[in-house]
Amino acid sequence: MAFPKEERPVAALLVPDILALLDDSPGDVAAETEELHPANLADIAEALPRERLPEFMRALPAARAADVLEYLDEELRSQLLEEMTARQAAELVSQMTPDDRTDALEDLEEERADEILSEISGDARGETERLLAYEPDTAGGLMTTEVVSVPGDASVDAALESVRAAARAGRKEAMYAIYALDGAGRLRGVFSLRELLAAPPGSRVTDIAWQDVVSVAPSADREEVARLTSKYDLVAVPVLDAHGRLLGAVTVDDVIDAIVEEQTEDVQRLGAVEPLEAPYFQASFWSIARKRAGWLVLLFVAELLTATAMARYEATLAGALVLVFFVPLIISSGGNSGSQSATLITRALAVGDVELRDALRVLTREGMQGLALGAFLGVFGFARVLLGGESSSVAMVVGVTLLAVVVTGTLVGATLPLVFTRLGFDPAIASSPFVASFVDVAGILIYFSFAAWLLS
Amino acid sequence: MAFPKEERPVAALLVPDILALLDDSPGDVAAETEELHPANLADIAEALPRERLPEFMRALPAARAADVLEYLDEELRSQLLEEMTARQAAELVSQMTPDDRTDALEDLEEERADEILSEISGDARGETERLLAYEPDTAGGLMTTEVVSVPGDASVDAALESVRAAARAGRKEAMYAIYALDGAGRLRGVFSLRELLAAPPGSRVTDIAWQDVVSVAPSADREEVARLTSKYDLVAVPVLDAHGRLLGAVTVDDVIDAIVEEQTEDVQRLGAVEPLEAPYFQASFWSIARKRAGWLVLLFVAELLTATAMARYEATLAGALVLVFFVPLIISSGGNSGSQSATLITRALAVGDVELRDALRVLTREGMQGLALGAFLGVFGFARVLLGGESSSVAMVVGVTLLAVVVTGTLVGATLPLVFTRLGFDPAIASSPFVASFVDVAGILIYFSFAAWLLS
Numbered sequence: 079m080a081f082p083k084e085e086r087p088v089a090a091l092l093v094p095d096i097l098a099l100l101d102d103s104p105g106d107v108a109a110e111t112e113e114l115h116p117a118n119l120a121d122i123a124e125a126l127p128r129e130r131l132p133e134f135m136r137a138l139p140a141a142r143a144a145d146v147l148e149y150l151d152e153e154l155r156s157q158l159l160e161e162m163t164a165r166q167a168a169e170l171v172s173q174m175t176p177d178d179r180t181d182a183l184e185d186l187e188e189e190r191a192d193e194i195l196s197e198i199s200g201d202a203r204g205e206t207e208r209l210l211a212y213e214p215d216t217a218g219g220l221m222t223t224e225v226v227s228v229p230g231d232a233s234v235d236a237a238l239e240s241v242r243a244a245a246r247a248g249r250k251e252a253m254y255a256i257y258a259l260d261g262a263g264r265l266r267g268v269f270s271l272r273e274l275l276a277a278p279p280g281s282r283v284t285d286i287a288w289q290d291v292v293s294v295a296p297s298a299d300r301e302e303v304a305r306l307t308s309k310y311d312l313v314a315v316p317v318l319d320a321h322g323r324l325l326g327a328v329t330v331d332d333v334i335d336a337i338v339e340e341q342t343e344d345v346q347r348l349g350a351v352e353p354l355e356a357p358y359f360q361a362s363f364w365s366i367a368r369k370r371a372g373w374l375v376l377l378f379v380a381e382l383l384t385a386t387a388m389a390r391y392e393a394t395l396a397g398a399l400v401l402v403f404f405v406p407l408i409i410s411s412g413g414n415s416g417s418q419s420a421t422l423i424t425r426a427l428a429v430g431d432v433e434l435r436d437a438l439r440v441l442t443r444e445g446m447q448g449l450a451l452g453a454f455l456g457v458f459g460f461a462r463v464l465l466g467g468e469s470s471s472v473a474m475v476v477g478v479t480l481l482a483v484v485v486t487g488t489l490v491g492a493t494l495p496l497v498f499t500r501l502g503f504d505p506a507i508a509s510s511p512f513v514a515s516f517v518d519v520a521g522i523l524i525y526f527s528f529a530a531w532l533l534s
Numbered sequence: 535m536a537f538p539k540e541e542r543p544v545a546a547l548l549v550p551d552i553l554a555l556l557d558d559s560p561g562d563v564a565a566e567t568e569e570l571h572p573a574n575l576a577d578i579a580e581a582l583p584r585e586r587l588p589e590f591m592r593a594l595p596a597a598r599a600a601d602v603l604e605y606l607d608e609e610l611r612s613q614l615l616e617e618m619t620a621r622q623a624a625e626l627v628s629q630m631t632p633d634d635r636t637d638a639l640e641d642l643e644e645e646r647a648d649e650i651l652s653e654i655s656g657d658a659r660g661e662t663e664r665l666l667a668y669e670p671d672t673a674g675g676l677m678t679t680e681v682v683s684v685p686g687d688a689s690v691d692a693a694l695e696s697v698r699a700a701a702r703a704g705r706k707e708a709m710y711a712i713y714a715l716d717g718a719g720r721l722r723g724v725f726s727l728r729e730l731l732a733a734p735p736g737s738r739v740t741d742i743a744w745q746d747v748v749s750v751a752p753s754a755d756r757e758e759v760a761r762l763t764s765k766y767d768l769v770a771v772p773v774l775d776a777h778g779r780l781l782g783a784v785t786v787d788d789v790i791d792a793i794v795e796e797q798t799e800d801v802q803r804l805g806a807v808e809p810l811e812a813p814y815f816q817a818s819f820w821s822i823a824r825k826r827a828g829w830l831v832l833l834f835v836a837e838l839l840t841a842t843a844m845a846r847y848e849a850t851l852a853g854a855l856v857l858v859f860f861v862p863l864i865i866s867s868g869g870n871s872g873s874q875s876a877t878l879i880t881r882a883l884a885v886g887d888v889e890l891r892d893a894l895r896v897l898t899r900e901g902m903q904g905l906a907l908g909a910f911l912g913v914f915g916f917a918r919v920l921l922g923g924e925s926s927s928v929a930m931v932v933g934v935t936l937l938a939v940v941v942t943g944t945l946v947g948a949t950l951p952l953v954f955t956r957l958g959f960d961p962a963i964a965s966s967p968f969v970a971s972f973v974d975v976a977g978i979l980i981y982f983s984f985a986a987w988l989l990s
Contacts, residue, residue: 334793389859
């Protein structure tokens with residue numbers, strides 16, 4: 079998916095003004111930028127000359143500076159947190175939402191994160207340490223602990239007062255959902271602010287709360303959280319411990335980020351690259367080389383079989399050298415149709431349009447696609463060879479091989495993702511290059527054995 | 535990304551119970567399923583024997599049946615809307631949220647949609663017709679018109695009463711954001727229910743509303759809406775007309791669906807398939823074949839150049855047949871490294887990690903990746919040829935060509951997405967097969983001209 083880069087008019091236009099303010103009256107920076115969305119403030123911060131950035135951050139009230147940190151480029155954020163004193167850093171991160179605070183500290187060297195943590199006071203420190211204990215890409219690692227809950231047996235009026243008090247206490251996280259808990263802190267129901275406001279006077283929370291609540295354990299991976307968010311149109315997914323007690327919630331903005339990152343991993347795998355786990359320019363040269371070399375060597379070794387296969391048919395080759403001219407054409411046609419099949423099936427598996435039990439249906443369909451497309455290309459190939467002045471026998475070999483190789487391609491391309499899924503692996507491992515290697519060897523064998531048979 | 539298919543325990547367990555109820559006491563179906571989330575009710579509907587589905591829908595109150603339609607598989611939803619009378623259909627769809635109602639009618643034949651529309655009364659019909667007039671994958675086509683707005687100069691107490699009244703009027707759409715309008719209906723600010731509740735008594739809407747509002751025009755494409763939602767952590771993006779008047783809002787659940795669909799398009803393009811625009815099993819056999827044939831033929835025609843190139847070097851080939859054994863190995867190595875580069879750069883462009891102005895940096899980096907990886911593979915290739923008993927000259931040709939072909943691959947693979955972006959095309963067109971075809975021809979030329987030079 080393409081998130082086209084915007085023009086950044088906001089940041090670009092305002093940078094000169096901000097710099098002027100920093101020079102002449104830094105005390106006015108806060109007021110001048112008061113109405114800006116934090117994401118735009120972060121754009122400005124990213125557009126400023128790097129050496130003036132700390133100055134800019136200091137000119138903002140701590141709460142606003144914390145907002146900026148929530149939206150700032152991660153690399154830049156880590157640099158700033160390293161440069162300032164541990165106490166300054168602690169003051170800022172304590173004002174971030176718990177989930178963003180956790181992310182910010184996770185990106186730092188463990189020593190530095192500990193330094194900052196030790197400067198955070200009491201409750202907030204404990205809360206942060208608990209969140210840091212979870213694996214980053216799980217519900218526990220993504221969640222915020224700032225959630226609003228009320229006793230399940232409360233009256234609607236009391237609940238409203240409770241919510242109002244929480245809102246006034248300056249909680250930053252939006253109140254997407256209100257959770258109804260029992261005496262032991264277990265989740266009993268959920269309702270929205272809208273439903274609370276619409277409730278008739280005198281009713282109780284149990285009257286308005288939905289009991290069929292979608293929830294996850296802290297260990298749930300982010301794909302599961304994303305699936306539930308998408309299926310149930312949620313804006314927050316509650317996270318419960320083994321006893322059903324409410325620990326926190328993963329909000330939809332973090333789910334969207336998770337979806338985009340998961341997509342990046344999948345796309346990279348489909349291109350035969352081990353997931354970089356970092357933006358392109360932030361990943362180091364040698365880490366990228368390593369993640370590519372793995373696949374390149376594996377595919378190279380597999381492809382060596384084509385050399386061995388061709389060597390076996392040396393006699394046939396020598397007898398009709400023209401056969402050789404069409405080798406790239408044949409193996410690329412198999413590889414291309416295989417790529418298409420692998421792409422379609424991998425994606426369909428990923429979004430749930432195809433399930434393992436559909437395997438037979440899929441293979442039948444893909445096999446027939448292979449026949450249709452292979453016959454089409456086979457005719458082209460046959461014609462090309464004849465037009466090149468070769469014998470109709472050679473043309474026949476090329477044409478029929480094309481058909482066979484395209485069918486092989488579609489079947490292999492469809493089978494590999496299904497097999498990987500069955501074995502519990504990510505189907506995206508069945509990348510285009512992977513499928514092509516399989517099909518190349520098969521293609522060489524089909525081609526030359528058919529040629530040897532027909533032309534002898 | 536993988537949304538692993540759940541076990542569907544809810545639906546599977548309840549289907550026998552639901553069928554029993556339908557047989558014995560259909561009037562109890564509504565009460566028995568009252569607490570279920572609509573998405574789970576839709577799961578049950580999809581799991582029922584097809585012929586009992588209309589009966590099930592009739593056993594539900596119209597509002598619940600409308601909920602089910604909002605989550606039901608699209609194919610099934612269209613079938614149901616075709617089978618019932620236009621009046622019954624109109625009763626159900628009028629109770630859906632405007633954005634889902636529009637989606638449901640868009641999926642029907644125009645005639646049928648008109649029939650149903652004519653049975654919808656007054657205001658709702660006009661609203662639906664206006665929404666249907668927008669292109670489906672734009673902000674206008676995705677938005678709902680059920681949004682809550684208050685006058686910008688209202689007091690916070692009046693605003694709260696207004697919101698409460700709207701909540702009680704049974705509006706289904708969650709109240710993600712409250713919009714502050716001026717006398718002419720133009721959007722002046724936005725705030726959340728939390729901010730409304732937290733406001734000190736006696737304050738006015740202007741005190742709590744954010745003026746730096748992110749908004750889009752109805753014509754904005756869904757990628758732009760998704761980008762803004764992700765960047766600003768929004769739960770709804772307001773849609774304004776040319777005069778700044780509020781028309782509606784796109785909610786985050788529809789944005790998530792749009793992101794997943796855009797991803798599917800991109801992944802399919804990267805696999806050399808024209809986007810299917812439908813789930814795998816719903817797309818017709820021949821439409822898929824057509825969308826694949828286009829690319830296959832194009833790539834086939836491009837690959838024909840390899841046959842022509844090899845024919846030119848017939849003498850060299852005849853003189854050292856062993857060269858031929860390594861052709862697949864060489865061209866696949868170039869294609870694989872090219873696929874890797876194309877994948878990395880295309881994805882980086884899509885998520886904004888790389889921009890056009892980074893082109894020189896990218897090409898330098900990719901060229902160096904090519905040198906590192908190509909040298910690595912070249913040594914492998916050299917060794918393999920020697921171990922096969924061939925002369926060191928041939929081994930040299932193979933090894934050096936591997937280096938050259940891998941560098942060519944990385945450079946071509948990185949360049950194509952950048953060029954496509956510059957020309958305004960989707961960089962994902964630079965699919966693995968596309969890049970491989972370019973590199974194959976270059977690889978053949980490099981290989982045989984080097985061989986001709988060294989071995990003569």
